[in-house]
Amino acid sequence: MSTGNDINILLVEDEEFDVIRVRKTLEPFADRIKIVDVVSDGNDALEMIKQKQSFFDVVIMDFNLSGGLMGEKLIQAIKEIEPSVQIIVITKMTINITDYNFAHRLLKAGAFWYCTKYPGDIEDYIYQPTDFVLSILNANEKSRIEKAWNKSNQKLIKNIEDILIQKKIIGDSQSIQYLKQEISKYSQSDVNILISGASGTGKELVAYNIHYNSSRKFENFITINCGSLPQELIESELFGYEKGSFTGADKRKPGLFEIAHNGTVFLDEITELPLSAQVKLLRVIQEGELEKIGRTDKVKVNVRIIAATNRNIEEEVKAKRFREDLYYRLNVIYIKVPDLKERKTDIPILIDHFLTFYSQNMGKDKPTINSKALDILINYSWNGNVRELKNVVQRMLFVDNSVIDEQNVLRALGVFSYENEFSDEFESFFKNNELPLSQMEKMLREKYFVFMRKNSDSDTEAAKKLGLAPSNYHRMAKELGLK
Numbered sequence: 001m002s003t004g005n006d007i008n009i010l011l012v013e014d015e016e017f018d019v020i021r022v023r024k025t026l027e028p029f030a031d032r033i034k035i036v037d038v039v040s041d042g043n044d045a046l047e048m049i050k051q052k053q054s055f056f057d058v059v060i061m062d063f064n065l066s067g068g069l070m071g072e073k074l075i076q077a078i079k080e081i082e083p084s085v086q087i088i089v090i091t092k093m094t095i096n097i098t099d100y101n102f103a104h105r106l107l108k109a110g111a112f113w114y115c116t117k118y119p120g121d122i123e124d125y126i127y128q129p130t131d132f133v134l135s136i137l138n139a140n141e142k143s144r145i146e147k148a149w150n151k152s153n154q155k156l157i158k159n160i161e162d163i164l165i166q167k168k169i170i171g172d173s174q175s176i177q178y179l180k181q182e183i184s185k186y187s188q189s190d191v192n193i194l195i196s197g198a199s200g201t202g203k204e205l206v207a208y209n210i211h212y213n214s215s216r217k218f219e220n221f222i223t224i225n226c227g228s229l230p231q232e233l234i235e236s237e238l239f240g241y242e243k244g245s246f247t248g249a250d251k252r253k254p255g256l257f258e259i260a261h262n263g264t265v266f267l268d269e270i271t272e273l274p275l276s277a278q279v280k281l282l283r284v285i286q287e288g289e290l291e292k293i294g295r296t297d298k299v300k301v302n303v304r305i306i307a308a309t310n311r312n313i314e315e316e317v318k319a320k321r322f323r324e325d326l327y328y329r330l331n332v333i334y335i336k337v338p339d340l341k342e343r344k345t346d347i348p349i350l351i352d353h354f355l356t357f358y359s360q361n362m363g364k365d366k367p368t369i370n371s372k373a374l375d376i377l378i379n380y381s382w383n384g385n386v387r388e389l390k391n392v393v394q395r396m397l398f399v400d401n402s403v404i405d406e407q408n409v410l411r412a413l414g415v416f417s418y419e420n421e422f423s424d425e426f427e428s429f430f431k432n433n434e435l436p437l438s439q440m441e442k443m444l445r446e447k448y449f450v451f452m453r454k455n456s457d458s459d460t461e462a463a464k465k466l467g468l469a470p471s472n473y474h475r476m477a478k479e480l481g482l483k
């Protein structure tokens with residue numbers, strides 16, 4: 001019975017007395033070392049390994065075999081099918097010879113080790129039984145480690161594939177096709193990249209795609225939004241500090257650049273970086289060195305920098321708010337993400353994508369969209385670009401219609417035409433209720449909440465329709481005095 005600790009062996013040997021010798025040599029260790037299968041031909045060996053995928057730990061093979069496929073060719077073929085299986089060659093060719101080249105050739109072809117056997121049917125054992133057994137134990141250990149390594153590597157690859165699916169760039173317009181080509185080209189290089197484009201066009205998405213297609217993909221991808229970090233914290237966040245370097249520094253803090261070592265740093269809203277931090281960033285790029293607060297010696301880091309901005313960075317340089325030398329260091333390659341209104345053919349594709357995504361998410365059937373409604377969406381100005389489109393599609397789904405029409409779209413866009421009955425109702429409602437905004441908000445909330453509760457089968461359903469987590473729903477209901 002297999003204990004999980006067994007060493008499963010395939011023996012490839014065409015001489016019956018050699019099979020007996022191997023069996024005999026391994027007999028004392030039979031509780032652990034199991035000769036599971038014996039074949040006498042190279043092709044049969046390959047077939048067996050293919051069939052029993054990942055089953056064998058060690059292959060013991062004679063060097064000379066009848067049937068054509070033998071020696072180094074067989075070693076290579078086995079390793080090709082199953083790289084983690086370890087091969088021990090048994091041969092009489094190494095007896096009495098000091099031809100290390102021969103041994104070297106075996107190892108180069110991919111064998112783990114080799115053992116000598118007597119040339120004739122004259123001995124009961126392999127030439128050096130103890131070495132033979134030891135090499136099997138070692139080979140098994142190596143096989144185990146390689147299998148474990150492959151497994152974790154496969155997991156990592158799977159994770160990266162998942163991220164790339166999640167972060168897929170949707171669209172088929174010429175400019176998006178070109179963008180995708182640029183991404184695949186530049187992700188193979190290791191230079192810094194500057195991405196520009198209006199808000200919501202997909203700059204961060206581009207940065208993700210570059211990192212996870214690059215040779216750094218197994219390392220960290222760290223996003224830093226230079227606009228949202230408080231000015232006084234930026235340097236310590238980016239570059240870290242040593243324990244005791246200032247009052248309150250009670251322990252060492254690694255900076256984000258240190259955490260991203262060997263990976264990629266995505267510096268979003270780069271123009272918001274204060275000048276003092278710009279100097280330090282320049283140093284990281286030029287010297288690959290960090291200046292950590294409270295530390296005199298330098299910390300070496302290797303990071304690729306992708307920066308993004310939705311502002312005109314050249315103007316910032318002209319106005320001396322952004323260092324020119326840093327600008328040139330970041331702008332080795334420049335990628336521009338186009339506005340959504342310049343690639344109208346992507347709009348229906350994106351709508352379809354987000355409709356599928358949100359319907360699944362909300363557990364609804366995916367609605368269709370009528371052609372007038374689609375026309376409105378295609379011709380809308382989309383100042384918030386794809387992010388705005390994504391939000392609008394999500395809003396369109398709050399209504400339970402199997403066909404989305406113009407009214408749904410206008411409502412989701414926040415545009416009410418004045419011919420519209422619904423907006424007339426709003427007009428008269430507001431006229432009768434001229435209130436400060438905060439009171440109006442409270443009143444609308446309350447009315448909408450009551451309306452949703454009345455028109456839902458349960459609180460859970462009402463919460464879902466309102467897009468609220470149940471806990472928030474109950475809290476708000478309480479705040480509005482409805483509980």
Ligand SMILES: Nc1ncnc2c1ncn2[C@@H]1O[C@H](COP(=O)(O)OP(=O)(O)OP(=O)(O)O)[C@@H](O)[C@H]1O
Binds near residue numbers: 197202206387
């Ligand atoms: N081509 C696209 N395909 C699918 N999703 C997209 C695409 N472009 C943008 N998105 C989605 O739109 C949203 C905004 O994208 P992203 O954050 O990358 O934009 P951005 O240019 O970095 O915006 P900002 O300037 O506001 O930081 C994200 O949810 C992103 O997944």
Ligand SMILES: [Mg+2]
Binds near residue numbers: 203
């Ligand atoms: Mg962004």
